[in-house]
Amino acid sequence: MAETFTTVAKFQYSAEAQIVKGRLVAEGIKVFLFDNLTIDTDPLVSNAIGGVKLKVLSTDVIKARHILESIAKYSIDDDGQPVVCPNCNKKEIEIFSTITNLKSLLAFIFALVANLLTSVLPIYTKHKYRCNNCKTEFEISK
Structure with missing residues (x-):
């Protein structure tokens, strides 16, 4: 069965996404960032392309969302x-x-x-x- 990723969060800049990625990886969740290199190259396009997408395996979506909700906002x-x-x-x-x-x-x-x-x-x-x-x-x- 092929592993698929689901977007669980979007961020304006990749630095924010990297911090959350670190928390999820520490919890044993595989994380993939999408569009982070594009936004690092030209931050002004972030809104145009929908920001940095934080994706996790579809099987880890519920656990990842629970962790995201626990992070102080x-x-x-x-x-x-x-x-x-x-x-x-x-x-x-x-x-x-x-x-x-x-x-x-x-x-x-x-x-x-x-x-x-x-x-x-x-x-x-x-x-x-x-x-x-x-x-x-x-x-x-x-």
């Missing part, structure tokens, strides 16, 4: 603990960039160019957290 702090929303106390928190409009993008580009000219590091980019439950945006003090 939300933000954790520096100690590995889930970030908790200060408003609703949920743990469904995602990080996002504050570069959201033309003004903030131009400020980021200006800082980048100034950094290249003066060799001053680091480049400052601001990230915030957003709760998927109540949509509260907040920062974490370090």
